[in-house]
Amino acid sequence: RLKSNGVLDEEWGGVVVGINGGVFDVGTLSDGKVIIGGEFTEISGYSRNSYARLHFNGELDRNFDPGDGANGPIFAVALQPDGNILFGGQFTQVGEYEQNNITRVFGGEQFALGRVEFRTPRIEYDEGVATYELKVIRSGKVQEPVTVQYKTVDGTAKEGEDYTAATGDITFEKGGREATISISLLDDELAEGSESFTIELTSEAVGIDLGGRTSMEVVVIDNESSASLDQLAYEVRESDGEVVLAVNRFGGLGEESTVNYAVIAITATADEDYNAAATGVLTFAPGAASASLIIGIVDDLIEEPTEQLAVTLSDPSEGLTLVGELTATVTVLDNDQPVPGLTTFEKGMIPPDSGWSSSGSKPWYAQTDQVYEGSYALRSGKITDSQESILVLERETGAGTGSFHVKISSEQDWDYLEFAVNGRVLAKWSGRVNWRKFEFPLQAGNNRLEWRYRKDPSTFAG
Incomplete structure (x- = not known):
């Protein structure tokens, strides 16, 4: 410390302080005491790791005991108006606490007993x-x-x-x-x-x-072996694909044990909304604290309300006791929400005022015998020789790519399904063609899409 005239104050600190390492920053409290931070482990024979408080004359203030202190150097000291102190440096722990590079400690006497x-x-x-x-x-x-x-x-x-x-x-x-x-x-x-x-x-x-x-x-x-459901309510979206139900085991984990389960449809339907055996056995391996049941969730294309199923536990093996509620409920949220501008045929018909229409000798219709996905697909009318069945979609669209899946069964090279956009034929199919995807370009504006199935004048097949 220097006096006000710049001369060394020989009565302050110096050898008396006896610091065994570098001091990088200091701060003065309102009562004249000094906080120091640096890279040292001892002051005047007392353990002080990286920070300490000195009396106004530079001697160690032993009433300020930081215990283990910081486990790395302190480079910056900042004093707050309430007398507390901020330290910044390169450390990961201060006393008993994990503190990464910055910490605050009490600088006054408000906690004189620690x-x-x-x-x-x-x-x-x-x-x-x-x-x-x-x-x-x-x-x-x-x-x-x-x-x-x-x-x-x-x-x-x-x-x-x-x-x-x-x-x-x-x-x-x-x-x-x-x-x-x-x-x-x-x-x-x-x-x-x-x-x-x-x-x-x-x-x-x-x-x-x-x-x-x-x-x-x-x-x-608990040292008596018991098992319980991890949670009583699950919520899952169709698109999640599965739901995992956990059963936890407590105490007596050394031996294998089992518990029966039953999957019960409430408003959800087995094989249509979820895939799981109606009954089964969960097995806890030796040492295992939990076992899981995986139920597959069917992601269909049907707009439907929220549906539920339940899982019930029963019949634990010898030495295992079931505790708590034994039934968990799974709520399946439908993800087939109506999309503006998108038409589906999942109500078993061509929706009116949708831009879709059918004409010709026999109209196209929604059916369930031949379906690519979902529950319904449109099929051409059941026409005879020299007849045709026409399906039209007129819709305002942006520029991009359209697509559909098509399946054909007709007399090879005589009966055809044609697809045209705005009067231009883009594809023709004949014979037997299994489901395939067809993509086509769309221009921005009003577009007319037409599917026309024609049979030739002679009778043969298709």
């Missing part, structure tokens, strides 16, 4: 083990002793049935950074799946920071 919290917010324990110990940690300023309180709170696990209720005090002695809470689980003989309760930390002590993990979820893993 922070107390659980080491983890969630933990799983086996029902069959009677007692467990949970870790509670203290970070920041640990120069003074502090006491906090804890209590258990019911969740799906209930005190007296699944665990023993507990309340009490946790005391950290001077310099202490870790304490334990003992909890007792009750091993019943009920197959009930995993359950949980919480433990909460509280304190009325002034100067303690309880802003971290002050609540821990304790999950009790």
Whole structure:
């Protein structure tokens, strides 16, 4: 530090500070104390990793104890109006917390007793083990002793049935950074799946920071083998192609076990809306915690309302118990919504006022015997010798490519199906032609598409 006249202030810092590494940035608090950041691990014989607070005379302020500090260098220090401090640097952890390259710490005395919290917010324990110990940690300023309180709170696990209720005090002695809470689980003989309760930390002590993990979820893993549906309602679109229903198993995973299922149509129809065996068996392999049932969903071209089916579980193998609701509902959302300007024949007719029309000796009609996709296709009228059946579509379109699928069965080289656009014949088919796709160019504006089936004067075939 320099004096106001630029002369070195020999009474401040220097050798007294004893920093074993570089200092890259400093900041001055309103009370005259100094925050430093850099790449060091020790100041005046005390462990300080990358940041510290100094008194106004440059000596280490031991009341500001960052614990493990940062695990990498700090290059920038910024002081906020509330006295808290922002650090920027090249680090991934500060104290007990994952912090990537930027963090904020308390710079004043509002948390003179440090922070107390659980080491983890969630933990799983086996029902069959009677007692467990949970870790509670203290970070920041640990120069003074502090006491906090804890209590258990019911969740799906209930005190007296699944665990023993507990309340009490946790005391950290001077310099202490870790304490334990003992909890007792009750091993019943009920197959009930995993359950949980919480433990909460509280304190009325002034100067303690309880802003971290002050609540821990304790999950009790059932040691009686049970199985349940992962969820009770599924929603799937036709275009998804399938839906996967999961069944979860708890406790006793070492052996193979099975459960029967039934797929029940509600408003959906088997083989038309979904593909699945009406009944079957789900098998849990040794060690497996779940098994899945895959139901195929049929993506048809029929406009239809939302439909449903259900899956029900029953008859578990010996040693396995089914718990919870045993039926899941699958809702299938139709994706065949009307498209402006698009005409389908799925109502079994040529829609009126659609731009489609038919004329000739016998009109074209919608039928279900010969279909490429969907439920209906248009077929030429059943004409005889020297007759014709004409199908016309007149429609305003943009420029692009049109297409249709065609199938022919006629007298080879005598009876023909012709396709024309705006009076120009683009294709002719005769004989036996299985379903094939035909594409054609369209100009922008009004277009007239015509399919004309003609039979020759003599009788032979087709």
